[in-house]
Amino acid sequence: MYSGGMTVQSTGLRALKKQLTRENISNQATRLFLERGFDNVTIADVAAAAQVAKMTVTNYFPRKEDLALDMREVFVQQLAAAVREREPGESALAALRRAYLAAVAGHDPVVGFSGPEFARMIIDSPALVARLREFHDERERVLAATLAEETGAPDGDLMPRVAATLLAGVHRLLFEETMRRTLAGDDNNSIAEAITREARVAFEVLGASLADYATRPAG
Amino acid sequence: MYSGGMTVQSTGLRALKKQLTRENISNQATRLFLERGFDNVTIADVAAAAQVAKMTVTNYFPRKEDLALDMREVFVQQLAAAVREREPGESALAALRRAYLAAVAGHDPVVGFSGPEFARMIIDSPALVARLREFHDERERVLAATLAEETGAPDGDLMPRVAATLLAGVHRLLFEETMRRTLAGDDNNSIAEAITREARVAFEVLGASLADYATRPAG
DNA sequence: TACAAACTTAGGTCGAGCCTAGAAGCATGT
DNA sequence: ACATGCTTCTAGGCTCGACCTAAGTTTGTA
Numbered sequence: 053m054y055s056g057g058m059t060v061q062s063t064g065l066r067a068l069k070k071q072l073t074r075e076n077i078s079n080q081a082t083r084l085f086l087e088r089g090f091d092n093v094t095i096a097d098v099a100a101a102a103q104v105a106k107m108t109v110t111n112y113f114p115r116k117e118d119l120a121l122d123m124r125e126v127f128v129q130q131l132a133a134a135v136r137e138r139e140p141g142e143s144a145l146a147a148l149r150r151a152y153l154a155a156v157a158g159h160d161p162v163v164g165f166s167g168p169e170f171a172r173m174i175i176d177s178p179a180l181v182a183r184l185r186e187f188h189d190e191r192e193r194v195l196a197a198t199l200a201e202e203t204g205a206p207d208g209d210l211m212p213r214v215a216a217t218l219l220a221g222v223h224r225l226l227f228e229e230t231m232r233r234t235l236a237g238d239d240n241n242s243i244a245e246a247i248t249r250e251a252r253v254a255f256e257v258l259g260a261s262l263a264d265y266a267t268r269p270a271g
Numbered sequence: 272m273y274s275g276g277m278t279v280q281s282t283g284l285r286a287l288k289k290q291l292t293r294e295n296i297s298n299q300a301t302r303l304f305l306e307r308g309f310d311n312v313t314i315a316d317v318a319a320a321a322q323v324a325k326m327t328v329t330n331y332f333p334r335k336e337d338l339a340l341d342m343r344e345v346f347v348q349q350l351a352a353a354v355r356e357r358e359p360g361e362s363a364l365a366a367l368r369r370a371y372l373a374a375v376a377g378h379d380p381v382v383g384f385s386g387p388e389f390a391r392m393i394i395d396s397p398a399l400v401a402r403l404r405e406f407h408d409e410r411e412r413v414l415a416a417t418l419a420e421e422t423g424a425p426d427g428d429l430m431p432r433v434a435a436t437l438l439a440g441v442h443r444l445l446f447e448e449t450m451r452r453t454l455a456g457d458d459n460n461s462i463a464e465a466i467t468r469e470a471r472v473a474f475e476v477l478g479a480s481l482a483d484y485a486t487r488p489a490g
Numbered sequence: 491t492a493c494a495a496a497c498t499t500a501g502g503t504c505g506a507g508c509c510t511a512g513a514a515g516c517a518t519g520t
Numbered sequence: 521a522c523a524t525g526c527t528t529c530t531a532g533g534c535t536c537g538a539c540c541t542a543a544g545t546t547t548g549t550a
Contacts, residue, residue, distance in 0.1 A: 069515095070529085094505060105531045110507070185404050210448065210469045214476055217444045221436040229429065250429045257433055260479040288547095289497080313537065324499045329539070 074112050077102040081109075081119040086169050090120055090177035117183040120173065127162055128191045131220060132198035135266065144199060144266035148219055149255045152226070156247050159240045163223075164230030171234045188227075192220035203266050215265050222254045293331050296321045300328075300338040305388050309339055309396035336402040339392065346381055347410045350439060351417035354485065363418060363485035367438055368474045371445070375466050378459045382442075383449030390453045407446075411439035422485050434484055441473045 080101040084093045095116055099106040113119045131148060138147030152163065159165040166174075174180045196216035199205070205212050226247060233243045299320040303312045314335055318325040332338045350367060357366030371382065378384040385393075393399045415435035418424070424431050445466060452462045 073529095095507095096505080106506095107508090107531060108529080111529075114507095116506075182401050182405070185408060186401070189404060210444070210472060211476075213444055213448075214441065214473050217440040218437055218476075221440040222433065225429070225432055225436045229432075253429060254433050257430075257437075257480050261476050292497095314539095315537080326500075326539095327498060330497080333539095335538080 073102075073104065073108070077104065077109055077112055078119065078122060081113075085120050085173050090173055090180055115183075117179055120177075120180055121183055121187070123162065124187060124190075127187050128194055130162055131191055131195040131223060135195065135198050135202060138268050140268050140271035142268055143262070143264050144202070144215065145219065145255065145258055145262045148223070149251070152223065152251060152255075153248060156230075156244050156251065159244060164227040164234065165240055165243070166231070166234065168234050168237065171231045175231070175235070188220065188224045191223075192216050195220055199266055202268075211265075215262055218258055218261060222258060226251055226254065292321075292323065292327070296323065296328055296331055297338065297341060300332075304339050304392050309392055309399055334402075336398055339396075339399055340402055340406070342381065343406060343409075346406050347413055349381055350410055350414040350435075350442060354414065354417050354421060357485075357487050359487050359490035361487055362481070362483050363421070363434065364438065364474065364477055364481045367442070368470070371442065371470060371474075372467060375449075375463050375470065378463060383446040383453065384459055384462070385450070385453065387453050387456065390450045394450070394454070407439065407443045410442075411435050414439055418485055421487075430484075434481055437477055437480060441477060445470055445473065 077098065081093070081098045084097055084101055095109050096106050098119065099109045102109070109119070113122075118124070130151075134148050134151035135144045138144065142150075155163045174184065193216070196213045199212035199215055200209065203212060229250065230243060230247055233246065234240075238246075296317065300312070300317045303316055303320055314328050315325050317338065318328045321328070328338070332341075337343075349370075353367050353370035354363045357363065361369075374382045383390075393403065412435070415432045418431035418434055419428065422431060448469065449462060449466055452465065453459075457465075
């Protein structure tokens with residue numbers, strides 16, 4: 053859950069074992085975090101549970117937070133990817149809205165459908181909340197860079213960054229709202245329904261500002 | 272610099288001395304941070320320089336980050352205050368734009384005019400960058416609450432939060448841009464000039480979405 | 491002058507990150 | 521096919537900094 057979906061890079065026995073070790077550590081860590089809370093579990097605890105040395109844990113997951121939030125790449129690239137893959141004639145906003153609504157319909161963890169225990173674990177830990185903020189921040193910066201590239205904006209032009217701020221901001225807000233409802237105990241279906249409604253409103257507001265921004269030329 | 276401007280709360284000799292101790296610690300800390308970088312200074316170093324015990328430092332500044340960023344209250348309330356003080360007939364956006372441009376004209380540290388050394392100190396320290404992110408985040412939440420109150424939005428209405436996200440987002444972007452230019456070595460006057468121009472563009476974009484949102488009824 | 495309530499101090503604990511050495515797999519060459 | 525050398529991972533120990541607990545000391549007041 054909430055994994056970046058790392059793929060096996062080489063086919064050796066070594067790589068396979070490495071993959072297993074990594075997953076084992078990640079699973080044990082997640083289990084312990086959910087049981088006791090992120091801040092009440094030490095790296096040593098994780099190492100013991102996974103039957104490896106502390107240093108092994110640190111090697112696979114340089115920061116303790118990565119043990120819980122192993123989704124950085126997917127998350128950070130999410131918005132930029134949606135923009136890059138937009139249809140001819142489709143604006144950045146339209147592409148992002150489409151991708152977002154699809155993710156919500158699929159109860160995708162990457163938009164906040166993490167389950168109540170996981171959400172609880174995150175908001176109970178200042179370190180994890182901070183890490184999540186970093187993710188959002190980086191996601192916005194990647195989106196800004198992509199928008200600049202796609203629109204051919206001159207260096208130093210603020211417009212791509214403004215657009216990225218607005219778009220990523222709304223996504224962050226909807227993410228938080230999804231987590232909030234998850235914590236409130238709502239089931240994923242009713243959350244998806246509510247969030248879909250709210251997303252339409254939010255994107256509607258953005259439409260006034262970004263209606264045709266970064267529209268891909270009709271092919 | 273970058274101080275929240277704490278005022279003396281009681282008139283005793285004791286309170287005065289306390290105030291002096293606090294300022295002494297803060298000044299020594301800032302000096303050391305600028306000299307060596309935030310992460311290369313320990314709380315013990317600060318205590319030694321200020322001629323007090325380590326615990327005294329911790330008492331006045333519960334988190335190490337607070338030693339460098341002693342501006343939380345002012346910063347966090349900034350946007351909400353501007354909205355609350357808007358003129359009759361003035362929208363939230365217009366009030367925020369007006370307040371922001373005034374702050375830029377005054378080279379106010381709270382919008383990013385901190386001087387290059389200070390800016391360097393911040394961006395060189397992950398801990399301070401994270402803390403700043405927290406400030407921005409909290410500022411947005413306070414703004415959202417104020418907008419909800421001022422517009423009489425029903426509980427659970429997402430609109431105030433959407434507006435707060437957009438408005439606070441643009442402010443954060445301009446803050447970062449000001450710091451970027453500061454680090455690039457530009458002088459405050461030319462920064463203010465450039466940022467004023469960029470701010471007008473950014474607020475113009477927001478105008479399409481939030482033109483009349485939270486407009487105070489004309490008196 | 492004595493009491494009460496603070497601010498200050500000291501020491502101790504605990505967890506995260508780093509360095510150095512050792513071991514194991516894997517490719518290459520014969 | 522097998523042995524050897526090299527690259528990479530694992531391991532344990534260790535240091536260092538942040539925070540907490542509990543006691544000492546000064547100061548303002550009656």
